């Protein structure tokens with residue numbers, strides 16, 4: 612597979628065309644941003660962790676019957692993925708109260724939620740990714756009701772699968788963000804990444820934060836946290 616022209620550079624990844632019109636190549640960077648790009652920095656080694664971790668979890672989810680954009684890992688930082696049109700909704704799942712959920716509802720960080728929650732943000736940097744309800748999303752033509760129902764269904768299945776996977780390595784999956792895409796054939800599949808950038812991950816024993824909150828909140832030990840997740844998932848030996 613040949614790498615073609617760069618199509619897009621995002622905050623954490625670059626996307627390239629390939630000689631196969633059905634595929635893109637994604638290259639993961641060490642650049643980190645938070646608070647809608649207001650805070651910028653570098654997390655050394657993050658690109659490798661996020662690329663290899665996403666690919667491990669996408670392969671696992673495929674085995675669980677969830678279709679994903681994963682095609683082939685080319686090297687530590689680059690992966691071939693299926694070309695999709697991204698549904699402009701960020702899908703956020705929560706098992707434990709943290710982050711904006713606490714701010715919005717006055718919940719105490721760390722509170723067990725009685726059920727997993729699913730919420731949507733409109734993926735729009737200029738507007739700061741505002742929370743959106745499903746009638747607004749369909750009214751704006753961002754997705755059909757059927758697509759939203761299918762996303763919700765897949766998301767809850769993904770949550771159960773990932774919670775179990777992380778539990779085995781002593782990690783609590785607090786919350787996370789997913790993005791979905793639609794293939795040229797019209798099939799809805801999981802896209803983007805699943806990494807410490809997009810998940811809150813806590814050590815099951817100490818409840819220590821092992822994710823991007825260490826960067827957002829200047830807690831120190833940012834690189835170490837990403838490496839710890841990498842190690843727990845066995846990626847340093849694979």
Ligand code: UDP
Pocket residue numbers: 701703709710711712740786787788808809810811823
């Ligand atoms: N998240 C993300 N990208 C975003 C917003 C949120 O990956 O643009 C992830 C975040 O890492 C966390 C979850 O979604 O795991 C819930 O984030 P929250 O809504 O609490 O927002 P935050 O407090 O991170 O701004």
